[in-house]
Amino acid sequence: MPHWRRGAPLWSAGMEATLCIHTCLWLSAAWIPLASPAGPACGGQRAPDTEGRHGKLTWAVSLDAPEEELEQRAEELAQTAGLVNMGRVGELKGHYLFAYQPDGHAAAEHEAIRRSVDTLFAQHDSVRWHSEQKLLKRSKRSLHFNDPKYPQQWHLNNRKSPGKDINVTGVWERNVTGRGVTVVVVDDGVEHTIKDIQPNYSPEGSYDLNSNDPDPMPHPDEENGNHHGTRCAGEIAAVPNNSFCTVGVAYGSRIAGIRVLDGPLTDSMEAIAFNKHYQINDIYSCSWGPDDDGKTVDGPHQLGKAALQHGVIAGRRGFGSIFVVASGNGGQHSDNCNYDGYANSIYTVTIGAVDETGSMPFYAEECASMLAVTFSGGDKMMRSIVTTDWDLQKGTGCTEGHTGTSAAAPLAAGMIALMLQVRPCLTWRDVQHVIVFTATKYEDRHAKWDTNQAGFSHSHQHGFGLLNAWRLVNAAKIWESVPYLASYVSPVLKEGRSIPVLPQELEVAWNVTPADLELSGMRTLEHVAVTVTITHPRRGNLEIRLFCPSGMMSLIGTTRSMDSDPNGFSDWTFSTVRCWGEEAQGSYRLLIRDIGDESLRPGTLRQWQLTLYGSSWSPAEMKERQRLLEEAMSGQYLSGDFSLPCPPGLDIPEEQRYTITANTLKVSRGTLHPPGWAGRAGPCSVLCALLLGSEQGLRWLRAVFFKGFPSADPPALGMLCRVLDFLLHAGGLPDEERGGAGPGMLQPHQLQVVPAGQQAPSPGERPGDGVGASVPGEGRGGGRDGV
């Protein structure tokens, strides 16, 4: 008898059966991976603790004996050791499992038992090797969904061509499903009563602008055509494991609908849609845009533009609404998404499509402002996206035919919902940055990739590449906010120069000096925009390229054979993301050529203006961030308890009225950067500049103008002057020019002075106060960026 056995015998023949039942029950949980390797359903289930309250010790033993004697040897050895023979380990010949079952008082003796058993096994002739069994920590590798169409959702888990999917299952396995995030589909309605939508439906985020009621249920049109919104909604948030249709990318998120496309659409309706319930809705998924006929140049008008800007300033408690837009389906008409103002906008995440092979489909448009691509249908041979459908007139509520960039944008919206679950305080710019940093370049015969100075590869066809949910979420988890938005605007450059016909071309340039960037503190670029006024008898004949100082070329204006518009471009803004992360300083060159012939009169570049958006990040900081993110891709932060602190959001009421604080305006030493406002010097800034030059003027400014800031230094006062300019601009001017807030969006009386170090009072608390903003100490913006 082993020396540790004392008192009552551990086993008796009578007890053994009972013990075996208990032990076997436990083993059936803990040992299925080993004992029945063919049982995938249980593989890796979290097993109970072997020790502690369970008090279980087990050993696997490999026996050295003739085959016919194995069973008997095992039984004898178990008895010698005072253990129970649990039988052979699965199909492994000669391998047995022995268990020790204590009597309830022996838990403290585990160490002694171990030593004794180990010594016995080590010395026993029949034991080839032995090993005490420890619980293995395993996570589920494959999720099981009973949704009948899940196996056809190749974009989620592509079994036919592994890797050609959004790489989301590992994220789900870590319980990241979009929980706490609301995505709204701005479209032709959402059938929210259908089984795959109803449990995730958010009536609070929804509205019907076509019928002006709270319910966005689609209405049948003559061709029963209003399926679009429901299909997009299903891609995002279809309910899993309900034995119905499919699974959404962010199946734990809430899904809302804004019905706006089923009827005449006006600028003001669009503006309302973009800001509707913007403290509830986090992400606006917009799978629509101007006509993709290859001859339209259009985008959001005055109010729509102002609403997009207002959304990124005030939406999501000041972190900024996320607007996801589809790049367009005008590929057959050589359309280009830089002629689409929604895609061009710096406030939108512009998403294109690739088919299941990763190739650019026939319908896809290309452009320099494309951020990334994700999957959708392609030509007839390619599989489309399987998703929820409006079950009107005996439909099944499920379709296998959703395609176009319309199907790609909602997948991106879903992936962003996953990001926001792990890091709710990502700003609208953080989301764009994370996409730029994590999208993956891949080979495609259509795509021409160029690597920019910051090391990012971009193609006009695929943006920065394929969205990858695993990479996005792991990066988001450790993402600290990018510094405040800095911008620079060149003067309006009057040229009046004619555009020669190919092979000649017109070249103009503007040099951005260190002094130009000093006020804003901008070091590296995000979007670069060029606003042009060009007259030309046939607009589609023009090709416009922009070179950043690094030499990175963006084809911002492509030729379009269908576009015979005789009026050219009037103050049209093209944007590019291709210089993202590059140094802002240096010479920007604009090259324009005419592919037509001498039969038409030549076009003229009337004027142009360069706008740079970026931040104070240095190239070295950019590189360091790239390194950090790649390190996070192992999943080490996502799996653990790691979490970065998030600044609290702002309490912004639903109506269009909000407080300017360091959280909503980006304030730097001497400069104000409300997103999109280009930092122009207005009358207040000019007056301040004059007064700040003398001690007397300075005293006067402090005493009369800024009572709340008696000790403010000249740079801080200069900044406050610019706040005044901004407010005059915002309240007084309609949004004719790029960047200004629209009428009714920001009124001076709705804004409050918040001296440095003080909390913003709640609206109405300090009536009659003027205007202002907090002045952070060393010129950094506050909570919104998490600085």
Ligand SMILES: [Ca+2]
């Ligand atoms: Ca309705």
Ligand SMILES: [Ca+2]
């Ligand atoms: Ca389902």
Ligand SMILES: [Ca+2]
């Ligand atoms: Ca288009």
Ligand SMILES: [Ca+2]
């Ligand atoms: Ca955009």
